[in-house]
Amino acid sequence: GAGVSQTPSNKVTEKGKYVELRCDPISGHTALYWYRQSLGQGPEFLIYFQGTGAADDSGLPNDRFFAVRPEGSVSTLKIQRTERGDSAVYLCASRRGGRDTEAFFGQGTRLTVV
Amino acid sequence: SQQGEEDPQALSIQEGENATMNCSYKTSINNLQWYRQNSGRGLVHLILIRSNEREKHSGRLRVTLDTSKKSSSLLITASRAADTASYFCAHTGANSKLTFGKGITLSVRP
Numbered sequence: 731g732a733g734v735s736q737t738p739s740n741k742v743t744e745k746g747k748y749v750e751l752r753c754d755p756i757s758g759h760t761a762l763y764w765y766r767q768s769l770g771q772g773p774e775f776l777i778y779f780q781g782t783g784a785a786d787d788s789g790l791p792n793d794r795f796f797a798v799r800p801e802g803s804v805s806t807l808k809i810q811r812t813e814r815g816d817s818a819v820y821l822c823a824s825r826r827g828g829r830d831t832e833a834f835f836g837q838g839t840r841l842t843v844v
Numbered sequence: 845s846q847q848g849e850e851d852p853q854a855l856s857i858q859e860g861e862n863a864t865m866n867c868s869y870k871t872s873i874n875n876l877q878w879y880r881q882n883s884g885r886g887l888v889h890l891i892l893i894r895s896n897e898r899e900k901h902s903g904r905l906r907v908t909l910d911t912s913k914k915s916s917s918l919l920i921t922a923s924r925a926a927d928t929a930s931y932f933c934a935h936t937g938a939n940s941k942l943t944f945g946k947g948i949t950l951s952v953r954p
Contacts, residue, residue, distance in 0.1 A: 734886075763942060772932050772944040773887070786941050819885065829874045829940045832889040 732756075734836035736822050742842045743812055751807040751839045755824030762805050763833065764797055765821040773821055779805060780827075812843045849945055850933055856951040863920040865948045867933030868913075874936045876909055878918045881930045881947070890918075890931075925954045 735754040743749050755762050760781055765773035775789040779799045790796070794812075799805040809816055819840050823833040850867045857863050869876070875894045879887040893900045893909045893916065900907045906919040920927055928951050934944045 761940060765944070772946045775941065775943055778941055780940070786939055821886070823887075823942075825940075825942075829936050830892065830894055832877065832892055833934075833942055834889070835879075835887040837886040 734822055734824050734834050736820075736836035736839050738839060739837060740840045740842075742844060745812060745814060745843055747812055749809050749812055749841065751809075751820050751841070753805045753807070753822030753824075753836060755803065755805070755822070756834055757803075758826070759824035759834075760802065760827040761825035761833075762799060763823040763825070764805070764807050765823070766818045767821055767838070768818045776807070809841075812841075814843045817841055817843045850931070850948045852948060853946070854949045854951070856953065857923055858953050859923060859925055861923055863923050863927070863950055863952070865918045865920075865931055865950070867916045867918070867945055869916075869933075869935045869943075869945075870914065871935070871937055873911070874938065874940075876907075876916045876933060876935045877942075878905075878907060878916075879932045879934060879944075881932065887932065920950075923950075923952045925952050928952045 737752045762779040764776040767773045777787040777797045778785050782802045794810045796808045819838040821838045823835045825831050825833045877892045878890045881887045891902045891907050893907050904921045909916045930947045932944050932947045934942050
């Protein structure tokens with residue numbers, strides 16, 4: 731595709747529910763990142779994929795958060811038993827692969843847990 | 845967690861003036877990048893400087909990198925009202941993890 735696509739753009743869910751956030755990276759980009767951003771803060775690293783495997787998941791806050799990228803393209807961030815503190819903008823980025831390449835970001839999914 | 849720090853946290857200047865933003869980091873890096881964000885949504889890549897480079901230019905942007913001080917600066921010359929945004933530095937470590945700082949809010953008054 732032309733850019734990184736994230737769906738939905740907004741999601742409102744009730745506390746305790748399960749949500750899935752989707753990221754479609756730029757075609758051919760092997761690296762994919764998930765970030766979480768709260769108001770007035772910088773993007774907080776969650777997880778990074780190289781191909782199908784999670785190369786670094788050290789930013790996932792707890793075991794309610796999980797992400798997959800089964801075919802090395804689309805990725806899904808899954809949050810179980812959502813809490814109000816999970817409310818944030820979730821950003822996805824992809825990179826062609828090498829470390830010295832720029833990351834392209836999607837417009838994010840604004841998650842609100844009520 | 846974020847390992848980079850930008851300063852100042854907020855900067856307000858008059859159109860036409862230069863804006864200088866600084867960033868520090870704590871680990872060894874492969875490169876450092878600057879991004880811009882409008883309205884709290886998607887980030888736009890501005891410029892990348894590799895760890896073996898000291899200065900880089902792109903249009904009205906000038907970036908410097910001092911690996912001995914673990915710091916970088918972004919200079920925007922002849923600022924415009926449209927430059928009003930949040931600016932973030934991000935560094936890439938050996939494992940390709942991209943880590944962002946907290947950001948600087950730049951306001952350019954017309």
